[in-house]
Amino acid sequence: MAPIRILAITTLAASLAACASAPPPKPPAPQHRIQRAVANIAPASASLVSGRLSITAVEGGVRIEGELGGLGRGGTHAIHVHERGDCSAADGSSAGGHFNPDAAAHGRAGGGAHHLGDMDNLSANQTGVATVDLRLLGVTLGSGAPNDILGRALVVHAGPDDYTSQPAGNSGPRVGCGVIEMAM
Numbered sequence: 001m002a003p004i005r006i007l008a009i010t011t012l013a014a015s016l017a018a019c020a021s022a023p024p025p026k027p028p029a030p031q032h033r034i035q036r037a038v039a040n041i042a043p044a045s046a047s048l049v050s051g052r053l054s055i056t057a058v059e060g061g062v063r064i065e066g067e068l069g070g071l072g073r074g075g076t077h078a079i080h081v082h083e084r085g086d087c088s089a090a091d092g093s094s095a096g097g098h099f100n101p102d103a104a105a106h107g108r109a110g111g112g113a114h115h116l117g118d119m120d121n122l123s124a125n126q127t128g129v130a131t132v133d134l135r136l137l138g139v140t141l142g143s144g145a146p147n148d149i150l151g152r153a154l155v156v157h158a159g160p161d162d163y164t165s166q167p168a169g170n171s172g173p174r175v176g177c178g179v180i181e182m183a184m
Contacts, residue, residue: 033142039154039178041068044092049156049176053132054183055149061137062149064119068132068156068176071124078161078171081117081136085151085179092174095153097167099139101146108163109137116147121160142182154178 037055048070056063071077082095089095098106099117107114116138122130142150156176 034182036183037180038183039180041176041178044177045173045175047175057141061139064134066132068130071128073126073128075124076160077122078157079119079122080155081149082153082155085153087177092177095155106167152180
């Protein structure tokens with residue numbers, strides 16, 4: 001065989017071997033299918049908590065904004081995404097546990113292992129109103145992927161999340177609940 005033909009065959013064989021050993025490409029990250037949703041928070045556990053929260057798709061997750069009233073004056077309250085979009089039980093228990101498709105330990109978002117539904121605590125002012133402006137990373141809105149929060153519940157708790165107690169942060173009774181629904 002001629003030297004050029006041997007070199008061409010050797011080069012082709014090496015190229016094919018390199019392609020066969022390369023890892024398969026990662027599937028694209030799930031994308032948001034809708035850009036905006038809402039959660040109308042209604043009282044649970046005989047509280048007076050209520051409000052309307054807007055959920056907007058942003059790079060890497062969602063932004064949750066709005067106002068909640070009827071909270072403890074000057075108090076700190078946990079808020080989480082819960083696994084089921086069902087707020088029918090008087091105590092909010094029908095919403096299930098924290099949204100946790102990765103089976104991670106409970107913790108603080110941005111500070112190590114945590115549920116995808118874990119968020120920072122809310123602070124109410126002296127009239128019991130909390131202004132909400134949170135980012136929840138790693139989730140999508142309407143993608144149908146395992147990390148999709150559309151159709152799940154936002155739950156407000158009576159006390160603060162301690163970010164360490166398992167499985168849910170020892171944040172007390174559920175005092176508000178609302179299903180994340182597509183905005184009209």
